[in-house]
């Protein structure tokens with residue numbers, strides 16, 4: 055009985071592509087995950103390793119990025135462009151091109167409309183179907199979906215032995231991106247340093263934050279008998295401050311942005327004793343399109359999902375005895391100075407990681 059090759063297809067899966075359209079100061083963002091799979095006469099590579107007809111999966115990925123240089127438009131039309139391109143090769147008889155698009159809203163505004171595809175010949179429908187895009191930040195975005203509000207009430211023993219409620223509120227995975235207004239340079243270099251100095255880069259993160267209310271505020275809000283309306287109001291306001299600070303600060307490091315976000319919250323709300331933030335640095339690498347005879351003036355990026363930088367900080371009040379924990383604080387009293395070892399409030403031990 056002979057063994058034969060059955061149906062097969064191959065390609066590159068989940069090519070992460072972010073395109074920034076910066077033809078006006080009001081940037082537009084297109085964020086896609088694209089899979090390209092080819093079918094056709096590929097028996098030789100499966101049977102004897104003859105690759106003479108194989109369009110490398112790497113080439114398929116590069117084609118996605120190179121085509122994005124012209125603009126993307128609707129994912130359907132972008133995929134059709136890819137399909138037509140590969141189907142022009144004689145060994146390709148079919149294939150499958152798939153896309154998943156991630157939505158982004160402007161910080162302080164609404165959904166970002168699709169950017170036009172520069173290769174489109176008929177663009178008359180573009181403006182008629184686009185959502186209004188009149189409000190919000192020009193180049194800072196928050197990804198729609200995936201974000202969660204979080205809360206925690208911890209009952210710990212107080213000095214007199216009665217249970218003391220500590221209330222934490224937070225949010226998880228608020229995905230933010232700014233397409234300019236971020237730099238990172240001036241770091242030390244050694245033989246293992248390859249990172250170029252950046253004076254204009256994409257800054258992207260998934261904010262996880264927990265903030266702790268003062269005991270007095272928490273007790274009052276819990277006793278108000280209004281279902282915790284004060285917590286609802288603080289949640290909305292703190293979230294807005296975090297996003298606005300991310301958008302508004304010209305960042306020299308994600309560390310600076312993280313501290314500024316926390317500080318802005320503490321400055322605005324005396325009833326918040328401290329806040330902890332955990333922010334991955336979701337790296338976006340400019341794709342080298344030179345091999346394809348194309349320039350790339352900060353438009354086509356590889357959105358890496360790992361590894362990522364991970365920047366975490368607690369922002370506290372120097373005079374917060376509860377935050378300092380037993381024994382009092384031992385550092386960080388000078389605003390902006392490096393914090394020394396500072397015993398933490400016991401509630402933090404009940405949170406899984408740093409936050």
Ligand SMILES: O=c1[nH]c(=O)c2[nH]c(=O)[nH]c2[nH]1
Nearest residue numbers: 238249306307308309335363
């Ligand atoms: O904002 C940043 N902080 C870092 O510590 C760091 N390290 C790195 O490689 N890139 C960045 N970016």
